[in-house]
Amino acid sequence: MKEAIEKILAELGELKASTLKEVEEARIRFLGKKGEITALFEEFRSCPPEMKREFGARLNELKKAATEKIETLKASAGESPAAAGPAEDLTMPGDDAPLGSRHPVSIVRQQIVDIFRKYGYGVAEGPEIEDDWHVFEALNFPPNHPAREMQDTFFVSNGHLNPLLLRTHTSSVQVRTMETQDLPIRVICPGRVFRNEAISARAHCIFHQVEGLYIDKGVTFADLKQAILLFAREMFGPETEIRMRPSYFPFTEPSSEVDVSCNICHGKGCNICKGTGWLEIMGCGMVDPNVLRASGIDPDVYSGFAFGMGVERIAMLKWQVNDLRHYFENDLRFLGEFATATEV
């Protein structure tokens, strides 16, 4: 028994374990139910009394030494470099976190705002839920105009004396501005508009417009034409030409539709401009005297022009996007293409 005790003591002295698993294996080997030290205690029980005296204390010392050794190994096992796995390289570059980018419609809306701001236009906003007065009545829409029908307009509350509806154009903000701001007025009104349309490549029930309004003494159609020419050249390039075609809107007289020369074929004719060399970008005109009067402005003293354009349409022409629905589907492959397109 003496040799057995000495042998185990020597082994304990040499014992090494780098992982907690190895420490546990060592504990089982020496102190477990069938362990070597446990076996010696079994043997000790059947020893003659004189041997018990000799080995009892020694055996207890052995058990204590083994327990302490196991504890020490356990405490250091988790800290050893080998147990922690390979060292981390703190100089390695981090993983790229994909950053979002601005939506193309937001980029173009901001470009439009920035261009007009340079020419002294302020920005005005109005509510998306509007009343009949601001969307139709004050803008000289006759009572039975088709735009007032359910198939074109989303009504929020109907059968009411003054029904609430989702604005179908940002021209409503013109009216609010004329009602509340001092003259002269020079504003642009960006915003979301709603129409009861079937969704297709060319139409959506929600889209964005920018409305413009300039009212002062002596404003003429020539001023309107110049403002739009400057805008078109900044938006589509310095070579851009504009052309104006007579049109009709209830709130302007005379009214016009504006085309820009095709920025793809430069007027030669391609499939984007359908061979015409021109692309339609907005409606405009001189503010109808009835509209000025409805907002309390005297048309004999003041005149003004207004224009309105679809932001998605400008963005489609600028980047040759052929389906409006791309702007609403939030496919990251599409949106990512505009990550760097922030320059005017």
Ligand code: DAH
């Ligand atoms: N409100 C018109 C629309 O939604 C756009 C428009 C045309 C606005 C002519 C104007 C304008 O201010 O003068 O289609």
